Amino acid sequence: MTFDLFDALPADPDASPAIETLAPGAVVLRGFARDVEQDLLAAVRDVSAAAPFRNLITPGGLRMSVAMTNCGDAGWVSDRTGYRYDPVDPQSGEHWPAMPEVLRALARRAAEAAGYPGFAPDACLINRYLPGTRLSLHQDRDELDLRAPIVSVSLGLPATFLWGGLRRADRPDRIRLAHGDVVVWGGPSRLVFHGITPLADGDHPLTGHERINLTFRKTR
Ligand code: SIN
Ligand code: FE2
Numbered sequence: 001m002t003f004d005l006f007d008a009l010p011a012d013p014d015a016s017p018a019i020e021t022l023a024p025g026a027v028v029l030r031g032f033a034r035d036v037e038q039d040l041l042a043a044v045r046d047v048s049a050a051a052p053f054r055n056l057i058t059p060g061g062l063r064m065s066v067a068m069t070n071c072g073d074a075g076w077v078s079d080r081t082g083y084r085y086d087p088v089d090p091q092s093g094e095h096w097p098a099m100p101e102v103l104r105a106l107a108r109r110a111a112e113a114a115g116y117p118g119f120a121p122d123a124c125l126i127n128r129y130l131p132g133t134r135l136s137l138h139q140d141r142d143e144l145d146l147r148a149p150i151v152s153v154s155l156g157l158p159a160t161f162l163w164g165g166l167r168r169a170d171r172p173d174r175i176r177l178a179h180g181d182v183v184v185w186g187g188p189s190r191l192v193f194h195g196i197t198p199l200a201d202g203d204h205p206l207t208g209h210e211r212i213n214l215t216f217r218k219t220r
Contacts, residue, residue: 025187034180043100047071067128072099074123107151107216114184121216129211131201148218149186156207164193
């Protein structure tokens with residue numbers, strides 16, 4: 001019967017992606033970045049060829065397990081003197097690579113889908129996780145303009161995202177983030193504590209043993 005056949009068709013791949021609410025002002029857009037996955041990863045390769053991934057030192061003197069680089073007008077850096085946004089890559093003395101248009105456009109589109117139209121990021125921090133890499137609970141609070149949201153894109157191996165509250169002691173929820181998922185948090189959730197548990201090993205068809213995370217910020 002044609003009716004049964006129709007019923008058995010897979011879900012429409014063009015249907016709008018699922019939106020999950022994490023908290024007021026915060027959502028996960030499942031699979032949102034998948035339509036540009038190859039372009040995003042090519043752009044990450046270009047950026048990291050000019051500004052290589054490196055493991056920064058915290059103000060407390062510890063080396064971070066996440067390797068980082070940046071693109072855009074400003075890049076997030078940490079050293080013994082503290083955290084800051086810097087227009088120059090301290091490793092090369094050159095400006096960070098420009099933000100590729102495919103990144104900027106995706107960030108804008110995701111913010112809009114999450115209810116934050118007109119998002120104009122000037123910084124994209126690129127995080128690289130290998131098996132065992134973690135990112136402890138923290139707030140993104142080095143930006144001058146806290147009205148703009150944070151847009152965070154997951155690529156490659158899946159991770160467990162810790163989504164806490166406005167106090168460090170708030171017990172975090174554990175959210176699984178897979179390739180292509182985008183998390184957007186702003187408004188009342190802008191200063192929520194978040195982090196990533198140690199990455200489990202795996203082999204992703206596009207990134208191998210890595211997870212790449214892009215976080216877009218408006219710093220000024
Ligand atoms: C971050 O908080 O900067 C990164 C979060 C993530 O890797 O998903
Ligand atoms: Fe963060």
